[in-house]
Amino acid sequence: MKLVDVPRLANAADLELAARRIVEGLYAGRHRSPFTGSAVEFSDHRAYQPGDDLRAVDWKAFARSDHLLIRRYHEERDLPLVLVVDSSASMDYGDPSKAGWASTAAAALALLAVDQGDRVRLACGAATLDSISPEVGGAGGVSRLLLQLAAATPRGPSDLPRLLDDLARRLERRTVVVLISDLLVAPATLAVPLGALAARGHELSAIQILDRTEIELPAAWGLSALADPEGATAPLTCDAAAAKPGYDALMQNHLSACRALLASCRGDHLLASTAEHVADALGGWLRRRRKR
Amino acid sequence: MSFAALAPLAFALLPLAAAPVVIHLLTRRRATPRAFPALAFLARVEAGRASRHRLRERAVLALRALALICAALAAVGLAWRGSLAGSGRPAVIVLDASASMQQQVDGATVWSRARAAAGRIADEYAGRPLALVVASAPRRATGAPAVTHGPVRALLADAEPGAGDGDPAGALAAALAALAGPGDIVLITDLARGSLAGIDPRALPTGVALRLVDAGGGAANCAVVGLAAEPGTLVAGRPATILARVANYGVAPATLSIALRAGSASGVTPLTLGAGESAVVRQALTLDSTGWIAIEAELIQARADALPLDDRRVGAVEVVPALAALVVSDADRGDPAGVVRPLVAALSAAGLAVRVSDGAGLAAELAGEGGRLRPALVVTAALADPAPVRAALPGHLDGGGAWLQVVCGDADAALGDVGGIVAPAPLGAPVDVSAQERGEMRLGQAKLEHALLAPFVGRESLLASVAAYRYRLTPTGAAADAATLWAWADGTLALIERPARAGRWLLLNGSPAAADSNLAAGEVLPLLAERLPAVLLPARSDRLTRDVGGRVPAGGPLTDATGRALPVVDGSVLLDRPGLYRAAGGALLAAAVPALESDLRRLDPARLDLTASDAASTQAEARLAPLWPWLLVAVALMLGLELLLAGGLPGRVGGRRP
Numbered sequence A: 001m002k003l004v005d006v007p008r009l010a011n012a013a014d015l016e017l018a019a020r021r022i023v024e025g026l027y028a029g030r031h032r033s034p035f036t037g038s039a040v041e042f043s044d045h046r047a048y049q050p051g052d053d054l055r056a057v058d059w060k061a062f063a064r065s066d067h068l069l070i071r072r073y074h075e076e077r078d079l080p081l082v083l084v085v086d087s088s089a090s091m092d093y094g095d096p097s098k099a100g101w102a103s104t105a106a107a108a109l110a111l112l113a114v115d116q117g118d119r120v121r122l123a124c125g126a127a128t129l130d131s132i133s134p135e136v137g138g139a140g141g142v143s144r145l146l147l148q149l150a151a152a153t154p155r156g157p158s159d160l161p162r163l164l165d166d167l168a169r170r171l172e173r174r175t176v177v178v179l180i181s182d183l184l185v186a187p188a189t190l191a192v193p194l195g196a197l198a199a200r201g202h203e204l205s206a207i208q209i210l211d212r213t214e215i216e217l218p219a220a221w222g223l224s225a226l227a228d229p230e231g232a233t234a235p236l237t238c239d240a241a242a243a244k245p246g247y248d249a250l251m252q253n254h255l256s257a258c259r260a261l262l263a264s265c266r267g268d269h270l271l272a273s274t275a276e277h278v279a280d281a282l283g284g285w286l287r288r289r290r291k292r
Numbered sequence B: 001m002s003f004a005a006l007a008p009l010a011f012a013l014l015p016l017a018a019a020p021v022v023i024h025l026l027t028r029r030r031a032t033p034r035a036f037p038a039l040a041f042l043a044r045v046e047a048g049r050a051s052r053h054r055l056r057e058r059a060v061l062a063l064r065a066l067a068l069i070c071a072a073l074a075a076v077g078l079a080w081r082g083s084l085a086g087s088g089r090p091a092v093i094v095l096d097a098s099a100s101m102q103q104q105v106d107g108a109t110v111w112s113r114a115r116a117a118a119g120r121i122a123d124e125y126a127g128r129p130l131a132l133v134v135a136s137a138p139r140r141a142t143g144a145p146a147v148t149h150g151p152v153r154a155l156l157a158d159a160e161p162g163a164g165d166g167d168p169a170g171a172l173a174a175a176l177a178a179l180a181g182p183g184d185i186v187l188i189t190d191l192a193r194g195s196l197a198g199i200d201p202r203a204l205p206t207g208v209a210l211r212l213v214d215a216g217g218g219a220a221n222c223a224v225v226g227l228a229a230e231p232g233t234l235v236a237g238r239p240a241t242i243l244a245r246v247a248n249y250g251v252a253p254a255t256l257s258i259a260l261r262a263g264s265a266s267g268v269t270p271l272t273l274g275a276g277e278s279a280v281v282r283q284a285l286t287l288d289s290t291g292w293i294a295i296e297a298e299l300i301q302a303r304a305d306a307l308p309l310d311d312r313r314v315g316a317v318e319v320v321p322a323l324a325a326l327v328v329s330d331a332d333r334g335d336p337a338g339v340v341r342p343l344v345a346a347l348s349a350a351g352l353a354v355r356v357s358d359g360a361g362l363a364a365e366l367a368g369e370g371g372r373l374r375p376a377l378v379v380t381a382a383l384a385d386p387a388p389v390r391a392a393l394p395g396h397l398d399g400g401g402a403w404l405q406v407v408c409g410d411a412d413a414a415l416g417d418v419g420g421i422v423a424p425a426p427l428g429a430p431v432d433v434s435a436q437e438r439g440e441m442r443l444g445q446a447k448l449e450h451a452l453l454a455p456f457v458g459r460e461s462l463l464a465s466v467a468a469y470r471y472r473l474t475p476t477g478a479a480a481d482a483a484t485l486w487a488w489a490d491g492t493l494a495l496i497e498r499p500a501r502a503g504r505w506l507l508l509n510g511s512p513a514a515a516d517s518n519l520a521a522g523e524v525l526p527l528l529a530e531r532l533p534a535v536l537l538p539a540r541s542d543r544l545t546r547d548v549g550g551r552v553p554a555g556g557p558l559t560d561a562t563g564r565a566l567p568v569v570d571g572s573v574l575l576d577r578p579g580l581y582r583a584a585g586g587a588l589l590a591a592a593v594p595a596l597e598s599d600l601r602r603l604d605p606a607r608l609d610l611t612a613s614d615a616a617s618t619q620a621e622a623r624l625a626p627l628w629p630w631l632l633v634a635v636a637l638m639l640g641l642e643l644l645l646a647g648g649l650p651g652r653v654g655g656r657r658p
Helices: A012-027 A059-065 A098-115 A138-151 A160-170 A187-199 A240-264 A278-291 B008-027 B039-076 B110-124 B150-158 B168-179 B340-349 B362-367 B387-398 B410-418 B438-449 B451-456 B524-536 B628-647
Strands: A040-047 A069-075 A081-086 A120-125 A129-132 A176-181 A203-210 A223-227 A236-239 A268-273 B002-005 B032-035 B078-081 B091-096 B130-135 B183-189 B208-214 B222-230 B239-248 B254-262 B265-273 B278-286 B291-301 B312-320 B324-329 B353-357 B375-381 B402-407 B484-488 B494-500 B503-509 B551-553 B558-560 B572-574 B579-582 B588-592 B612-614
Touching (some): A012 A098, A012 A138, A012 A278, A059 A069, A081 A098, A098 A120, A098 A176, A098 A203, A098 A278, A120 A160, A160 A176, A160 A187, A187 A203, A187 A240, A203 A278, A223 B039, A236 A240, A236 B039, A240 A268, A240 B039, A268 A278, B002 B008, B008 B039, B039 B078, B039 B628, B078 B628, B091 B168, B110 B150, B130 B150, B130 B168, B168 B183, B222 B291, B222 B312, B239 B265, B239 B291, B254 B278, B265 B278, B312 B579, B324 B340, B324 B362, B340 B375, B340 B524, B353 B362, B362 B375, B375 B410, B387 B402, B387 B410, B387 B503, B402 B524, B451 B524, B503 B524
Parallel strands (some): A081 A120, A081 A176, A176 A203, A203 A268, A223 B032, B091 B130, B091 B183, B183 B208, B208 B612, B324 B353, B324 B375, B375 B402, B402 B503
Antiparallel strands (some): A223 A236, B002 B078, B222 B239, B239 B278, B254 B265, B291 B312, B484 B494, B551 B572, B558 B579, B579 B588
8 A cells, every 4th residue: 555645735844744755765875866958068087098989089188298088078067946836726626635745746846856865936826927936945944845836736727838938938048948847738739838938048848737537537426516626617516537538638639649749849748646655756766867 | 000909907017018128127147346457358249249249138028028029010900091191092982872862951951061072082082083973773883993083073063863872882893893893982972771782891902991971961751661462462342541651851740731632532640650660551542443553652741851762652553354263274173073163163152253264275364365354363173184274373473473283283282483482292092190299389370370271260160170280281492481271170171371572472282072061062162261361462552653763674765754765785774763654565664762761860870890080080990900910920929029138138138048
């Protein structure tokens, strides 16, 4: 039986506690930030040794000193992590709720990043960007982020394209952007804002969190009068068993489109179910990132 | 077009049609309210499916309701009464031209109304094939239905009602022949008692509708409906009784006088008849001439009734100078112990002019050739060769003559089939009556009520020896209507009397060989002979007058009172008018209005399997066509369709998911 690692009460202390447990689990034997950017800066030279990659030879230095020298670099470690958490009304769904799962995951990622010396920003919003924190680091900064996360109550309709536009305007330099959302929008509407972020050098990742009833419509629901929490779609009465085949196929197409969209932006995509343990979902995802 | 319900009470089932909807509303599943963020995706899936589902659900409900409605209507026995005028099918108008159509109602004849109604119906069927059959004697028709109504109009203008019954069944058959397939027959009639005689609307072929148009009628009428004379063979110089049956078909009592005439003799009898009553008026008249004479009954009324045509009825009868009997026998006429002498003695004592023949020239004898009196009674006894008698007897019986068959031997018995009965058992030893079942003996006493046996009543010495004797002469089959059947206790004599052809037949089974024969002793025969003229030659009312419209066999043309000769067709002549007709041989024939035509009281249209409408109206109505079989088929089809549609629904409409 899997222990649920998402706190029921959305207060900062519970959130931190849950996130800390997750991070401890993720930490074991790892000393390198999973959010390190691909940008690098020159460090020094060393003498060429047989077997070194000739492309790493500093030919200009060879010309000056007549010694084969290999250029050495160190990674650009101060690329900040920006966690974008969707707080639209649709996130307040499921047990545990998508919003709770998203907050827990965001808190865990923030802790993980800060613990490894990275700086973190947190952006929350539904139709627009409601709040975006400054870059924080250290335990105190994380506490502020957790307070901000706990205060982000899901409400209102979602407008992810606009939110991402706002975000792009607010980011002054290159970052690693992790969007945590249910992505229940037409993928095509996200192509422009995500493309713009990618074009500015931001590294993109999306954690798409959905309830399992959203991934596969339960036939056992039977005749149901369904209402959209965001009010964007008119209420509908239907027989779930009859609608299930069509819905499931449509949802799979949507998920595939989301994956393709992120891939087109050189980002990666994680589909998570609220029934899944946050640590398991993030652990697998982080491992995949490190291998890239 | 209209509908009729054979079982209107079943309309109470109609509210059942709402049952599927009510059941659906009461038991339909309640939708569980839920929030669902991905509703937009579901909405795309459901956009077409939900509307199809709703449509199918409503179709299923409608089918169930319709099926129940159809079932209820089938239980009601719904029938269609379609309008014929708009159908465009061929039609034949059958116009009743019987005697009753001449009745006067409110100053006009029903015939004039019927003819006007026929004209209106021809207008109604304008542009459609139409034919006309006038039900008169002789029948007239235009042939097959034609779009051009000229022949119909021409015949309508020329047609007149006859004095016969119009042969409605024959006219209907002619109309069916003219249609030669589906179509409408419009019968215009006065709905008098005889107007639909022989017509069974249920026997009409499929596709043929009968529409009845009431031309009105039902007027009060008094008529002479029967004429007879007693005895059947009238003898000059002897009193004869003329009988006339008079009927009052009105709704009030009628005081009448009836004049009865026979030759030059006549008499008048006053009479009062209650509404719907009839009575027989008798008048004894002595006829002073021989040969064919007319007898007549005429109604003398204070005021004219609706149909004067039937107030006078004429008959024709031949008066003979004496009632003749012909004894045909091969036995010794002089033998005092034989059969001929006691027969001749008894018949002569009864006033008959008796001749004796051995069978030679029998046909000429029976025809009265050579100026001889035509015998009214033929007696056969102790024949050696029955062949000449067998050949001549049928003609005698067909002419209304009587035949006394005295069975003295097998040759006599072999003639039994001429009268239409099996030969009696062979003569033999006397039968011990005491050995018979006593229960069957009662028949002998019962038969004493027969008029022929009246002289035996009170003669205890004779009756002591009378016993029923069914053992030897049990009438069966064609002889089951024998009126008298008994035998003497010694088994020597049996008696049977019954109609034979148009005449009468008396069988006397005796044994002259027996020493104690009652026949030989001369005790029985005189008593029987006394009543022979009255019993064997009864009133022959059917011979005095024939119905107008009927056909009579004739060897040559008949001539009516105006000298008009009626042609012979296929060996018979059609009597088309009431009155006297004279044949080539001088014989007279009388024709009168059929008795049923005088009864103008109307049939109740409501009791017919037809719908009658007033002649003044052109409202077309047809016989009922049952719709319930089609409704049941529709129910079956709808339930099948319902199964198909409901099978595709997520749950049975109105039911619960399995």
